[in-house]
Amino acid sequence: MHELQQSEHVLFRPMQKADVERVAELERICFRTPWSRAALAGELKNDVAHYLVGECDGRVIAYAGMWVLFDEAHITNVAVDPAFRRRGLGRRLMLCMMRTARLFGAATMTLEVRETNLGAQALYAGLGFLREGRRKGYYTDTGEDAFLLWNHDIALTLAHADDSITV
Ligand SMILES: CC(C)(COP(=O)(O)OP(=O)(O)OC[C@H]1O[C@@H](n2cnc3c(N)ncnc32)[C@H](O)[C@@H]1OP(=O)(O)O)[C@@H](O)C(=O)NCCC(=O)NCCS
DSSP, X not given: OOOOOTTXXXXXXXXXXXXXXXXXXXXHHHOSSOOOHHHHHXXXXXXXXXXXXXEETTEEEEEEEEEEETTEEEEEEEEEOGGGOSSSHHHHHHHHHHHHHHHTTXXXXXXXXXXXXXXXXXXXHTTTOXXXXXXXXXXXTTOOOEEEEEESOHHHHHHHOOOOOOO
């Protein structure tokens, strides 16, 4: 497993066309029903979509996407390269997403998470998300339910976060 050294700087920045291939690769590594390259490339032309990637030594090791609709940010995907997990990157990435969402006028953030995905649920719980619903059989590959999570005040979460963020 790769250790993130103190000197290794992770830069969070908007996803670009040149990142799509690598993000699609991470989708295949991280998800059972990955988004295709074409779907990800389409997001670059979608006015409401905002994607960030985390880059270390010129390599994309994390990414997340959302649609900002009025004052709501809907997270579409979040993933960290397995070799770089449990080093705080997912949390930092989500805080960057919240900051970006604020810039585009969002006050709240919502997402779906698999009921068995306890790691992601722990991440979101630490970022002020509350479980407010369940979508029965939402994931067609396993028939699993999705928990519907909401953070109703992302400005408050950002105010309480002491992370240093590079966007
Ligand atoms: C979920 C995911 C994005 C987390 O990324 P990460 O960089 O490992 O998360 P962080 O290191 O920032 O974790 C922050 C906190 O979240 C919780 N957490 C994260 N992963 C966890 C796990 N596997 N088990 C338990 N708690 C976990 C912990 O509280 C952690 O703090 P700690 O390490 O100090 O205990 C990553 O595991 C991933 O890409 N998973 C596959 C894709 C996925 O499930 N995406 C979410 C879809 S809704």
